[in-house]
Amino acid sequence: MRFLSVSTYALVKREILRYVRRPSNTFLPPLITNVLYFSVFGVILGDRIDRIQGFDYIVFILPGLIVLGAISNAFENASFSIFHGRWNEYIHETLTSPMSYTEMVLAYIGASALRGLVVGVIIAFVGYAFEPVGVARPFYLVAFLVVISVLFASLGVVGGLWAEDFDYLTVMNQFIVRPLVFFGGVFYSLEILPPLYRTLSLLNPMVYMVNGVRYGFLAYSDIDHNVALAVLSALTLAVVLVDIALFKRGYGLTD
Amino acid sequence: MPRAIETQDLVKEYGDLRALDELSISVEDGEFFGLLGPNGAGKTTFIEILVGLVRKSGGEARVFGQDVVDDYREVRDAIGLAPQEYNVDRFFPIREVLQHKAGYHGIPEDEAERRADEALKTVGIYDKRDERFDWLSGGMKRRLLLARALVTDPDLLILDEPTAGVDVQLRHDLWNIVQELNEGGTTVLLTTHYIEEAERLCDRVAIINEGRKLEVASPDELMDRGTDTIYVRTQTTPSTAPDLTHLDRVEGVTIEDGRLAVRAKQGGRVAPQVLNELEARGHEIVDLEITRTSLEEVFVELTNDDGEGVRSGEESAGIPGGDSA
Secondary structure (H helix, E strand, O other): OOOOOHHHHHHHHHHHHHHHOOHHHHOHHHHHHHHHHHHHHHHHOHHHOOOEOOEOHHHHHHHHHHHHHHHHHHHHHHHHHHHHHHHOOOOHHHHOOOOOHHHHHHHHHHHHHHHHHHHHHHHHHHHHHHOOOOOOOHHHHHHHHHHHHHHHHHHHHHHHHHOOOHHHHHHHHHHHHHHHHHOOOOOOOHHHOOHHHHHHHOOOHHHHHHHHHHHHHHOOOOOOHHHHHHHHHHHHHHHHHHHHHHHHHOOOOOO | OOOOEEEEEEEEEEOOEEEEEEEOOEEOOOOEEEEEOOOOOOHHHHHHHHHOOOOOOEEEEEEOOEEOOOOHHHHHHHEEEEOOOOOOOOOOEHHHHHHHHHHHOOOOHHHHHHHHHHHHHHOOOHHHOOOEHHHOOHHHHHHHHHHHHHOOOOOEEEEEOOOOOOOHHHHHHHHHHHHHHHHOOOEEEEEOOOHHHHHHHOOEEEEEEOOEEEEEEOHHHHHHHOEEEEEEEEOOOOOOOOOOOOOOOEEEEEEEOOEEEEEEEOHHHHHHHHHHHHHHOOOOEEEEEEEOOOHHHHHHHHHHHOOHHHHHHHHHHOOOOOOOO
16 A cells, blocks of 8 residues: 555655765765764764763764754755756646645655655764664654654755745755754753853754754753654644645745 | 636736736637737736646636636646746656656556656657756757646646747647647647747637737638738739729728739638729739738737727628637
């Protein structure tokens, strides 16, 4: 029995084939980048950095790097695919089809989230190659990874509809997503921050994502993982609904 | 049986600009219908409202009885669109592009593969099936747009300037393909700048300008509304042009290159009366030539002055069906 309708399956397949056939543009860059991260922070500097909350530094930063890779790729995939389709107008192939707007949105999000997850897994294997680490809470690890990948794929849809030039995509990824991730506790524990900065950090949604994935690997988190999962799930649902509404309204697509 | 296309007072506004101004057009199921108009007349806007790429500001639009907004899925499933601009997925070989398009329309993979091959063969670019769009020649790109429109086996085929910029041979090839489809029952909506194309292919044409409908009729009916010229060579060229305006439909007579040039509505019908009258006046007829108004001339006349002249001609000629669409 097919889980997806024929038309949704066709669009998901098209989206997946687009990035699977171009690994040098999609999977190779995060692989190389993370080999460099683990080499520098794990091997070269790792021994000179104190353990954080009882974990080797390389192990502590692994979840954050997975989050960074997963959400960047999920976001980039959705925003690029939609914007490029708008730019060259071949998104009309989808828009003039009998697919429902919900099917279109779910197909774009699903394929993009999958890319984020695949990149996350690749980074996990890279990290494991440098320092074998187990998964303490598999359910939470999978749940957080799926939720944040879907969330950022959904945000990527908004970005792809909003963008009017390729520069917009770069701005969104480099100047908004990445800084939030870097200040989201990827490379440090919130415990080491002064109280004011710790409180301010709690306003950064990335903190909840990084700590959620970290909880999945290490059973350690600076914040309540269940609350984080609930809040992120609700946020994801809200953004997906916004995506569907934007497609229905034709925002960035019609006129 | 619902009409293939039916719009009522369709309006599209872009800020202060009214691209469609209460446009009402009906296209019958199985008809080959042409939409003619100068650049910016609203032809593409009209089409894009039907397929959902433009949102209407007012009025109603239905395709096979289904509302283009409320029943958009049914409407889009019925339409195959070959647009004016190249808007093809550049990431995939063209065969896969067609398979994807078929898939979006709910056609299972095996069937989509078969249809993609069939569509590529129909338009004559099957041997290019593994090429990407960017590597095709201009003519092949046009063929691909048609193939993509055909791959879903649409009931309504919309062709927006399908032969723009293609050579004569390809144009004729595309005409033959589309004519065959129409004979097989597919309704065709065609926009074109090539009046000859509309003249040759269309059962009826609508002439629109500035978003408004000026005229809807068959090409023959439209041409009948224009002014034909009957050239008559007589044994001796008269020194002055005889006045024949008392004859029904005759508008005037001049002398051009030693021949009488009689301007009249429906020149073919008037010619016998003209000849009789000239012979009665003692002129010996040696040659006769009737130059019929072209659809192009009618088109220019209509779109230049909003057709006041031709409309009045329609009344005098008593042509029915002028506003039937």
